[in-house]
Amino acid sequence: MPMVFDRIAILGVGLIGASIARAAREYGAANTIALYDANPDVRERARELGLGEVFDDAEKAVASAELVVLAVPVGAMGAAASACSRGLRIGAIVTDVGSVKQAVVEAIAEALPAYVYLVPGHPLAGTEHSGPDAGFATLFHNRWQILTPLPGQTDAYAAAVDQLEHFWRALGSNVERMDAQRHDVVLAVVSHLPHLIAFNIVAMAEDLENVTESEVVKYSASGFRDFTRIAASDPTMWRDVFLNNRDAVLEVLGRFSEDLAALQRAIRWGEGDTLYDLFDRARRMRREVIDAGQDSPAPNWGRDEPSS
Amino acid sequence: MPMVFDRIAILGVGLIGASIARAAREYGAANTIALYDANPDVRERARELGLGEVFDDAEKAVASAELVVLAVPVGAMGAAASACSRGLRIGAIVTDVGSVKQAVVEAIAEALPAYVYLVPGHPLAGTEHSGPDAGFATLFHNRWQILTPLPGQTDAYAAAVDQLEHFWRALGSNVERMDAQRHDVVLAVVSHLPHLIAFNIVAMAEDLENVTESEVVKYSASGFRDFTRIAASDPTMWRDVFLNNRDAVLEVLGRFSEDLAALQRAIRWGEGDTLYDLFDRARRMRREVIDAGQDSPAPNWGRDEPSS
Secondary structure: OOOOEEEEEEEOOOHHHHHHHHHHHHOOOEEEEEEEOOOHHHHHHHHHHOOOEEOOOHHHHHOOOOEEEEOOOHHHHHHHHHHHHOOOOOOOEEEEOOOOOHHHHHHHHOOOOOOOEEOOEEEOOOOOOOOHHHOOOOOOOOOEEEEOOOOOOOHHHHHHHHHHHHHHHHOOOEEEEOOHHHHHHHHHHHHHHHHHHHHHHHHHHHOOOOOOHHHHHHOHHHOHHHHHHHOOOOHHHHHHHHHHOHHHHHHHHHHHHHHHHHHHHHHHOOOHHHHHHHHHHHHHHHHHHHHOOOOOOOHHHHOOOOOO | OOOOEEEEEEEOOOHHHHHHHHHHHHOOOEEEEEEEOOOHHHHHHHHHOOOOEEOOOHHHHHOOOOEEEEOOOHHHHHHHHHHHHOOOOOOOEEEEOOOOOHHHHHHHHOOOOOOOEEOOEEEOOOOOOOOHHHOOOOOOOOOEEEEOOOOOOOHHHHHHHHHHHHHHHHOOOEEEEOOHHHHHHHHHHHHHHHHHHHHHHHHHHHOOOOOOHHHHHHOHHHOHHHHHHHOOOOHHHHHHHHHHOHHHHHHHHHHHHHHHHHHHHHHHOOOHHHHHHHHHHHHHHHHHHHHOOOOOOOHHHHOOOOOO
16 A cells, blocks of 8 residues: 555654554554654653654644644643644644544634644544553554544545545544534444443442442452443543533433433332333344444453353 | 262253353262253253253252252242242252342242252353353353351351352352342442443433434444443343342442432533542542453453554
């Protein structure tokens, strides 16, 4: 596959930024990779890991880059765009990896000059680990990359979107386009609410008076541990997600609580059929997830795979 | 290791019953294994799988067994005990595998003759799969087996408890003793509530008007799919758990909802520090679960393990 870009710059070297750097090199999607992180320790670590050419200045990092990827938490996107803005070359493509799109687009757009192409994006990929050491080249393999191009743009803009799509495909992603508003609603359901629930149940379990934390940990394999994994994700990233996708999250959370109240009532009144029907529906959804290739059918995800 | 029992009988050949049969043979914990299931199709399948000597009658299955294991859903425990009661030999040990202990003990105890030893138990082991084909010999390896012996018993009873503990250790379990009331509270936290939440969010996602089911499935890897796994467990089993551990589940559910309402408020009012602190606490709990050897530290449980 031919090189997609001669030079790219990545601002923010966490799990995602480091993975893009590794993947772009591994799959020949960029010739040179410039990196910048606001944290000097992270820059130092990025140098040690040999992730690319590390700069101590955001403007210098983006100079002459054809693609600039903002890979910082959602709440820091505007500042990252401002920090590099004056260094951007004419016609550069600027994208981001934020889990929220409408609020991020607003924050970035006002910081950027008119002579660059802003094509917002969101890779639906990650693990519960964070930081530059957590990055790896195959993170985006067979994962969705959602692009939310701005409406009503020129042909040159459309070409920039195509080129960015080409870049993500080179990294192994499946690419989908969607408008930013829809993205935020869909992600509130499939990602933001599940994380919120997981954070809530894990924090709650720490606070109980009648069950000790060590009992919770000891017996966590009975269901609880599955929640601890996604609750281990980066707290800054998630704080920013909830603050910036507030309306969609509150709406779906309201729905969740309403349904939970109905379930609570069914338990209180011993309505076995209601419970059975609901549990049976949930089980069918699992089959669809597996049929769609979105998860492993192995029991316990292979954690306790039968050895015989 | 010497044989623990000469003859055991298992009533109910689902995931757990079939796994006990396979494990008891594999690890030499029983010489002969008698099986019974109320469903003729399951009996037929148990014969095909060669899981043991399959009987068409519960009383005949338990005749001369030193240990009888009731491995049926919590709501069917009383009926299973009644069905085999008259066939039990004097001095037999009767145990169960129910996820709820107080209600099950009541239901079983009144169906049993005075000349057997009832030692309730609960293996904290399972997968999201069910039925005789889902069973495997290593299911109980390094998993907790909780025994909830009845209070105020004789020395002969204490010896029966020891022998049952020996049996579970032979299957690879770690054994813990606890009183039934405490078991039900602890399990409500670490298992019953997580399952209820997972069922609720998965069923809710099926019902949304503004996000389609296929979108949820397509993008489920961003968090949602982790909930679908535990929501795939047997609906009958779980209906019975909630109906039979109602008080403890409602109490912990009330706590969860209260905390969730506080989180909702923090999002609505943009209280970033509150969110950060809570997410950070949840993350620490994950580390404890991993340090305690209760889960794999691999990213995504190794589902997306880096190939390089």
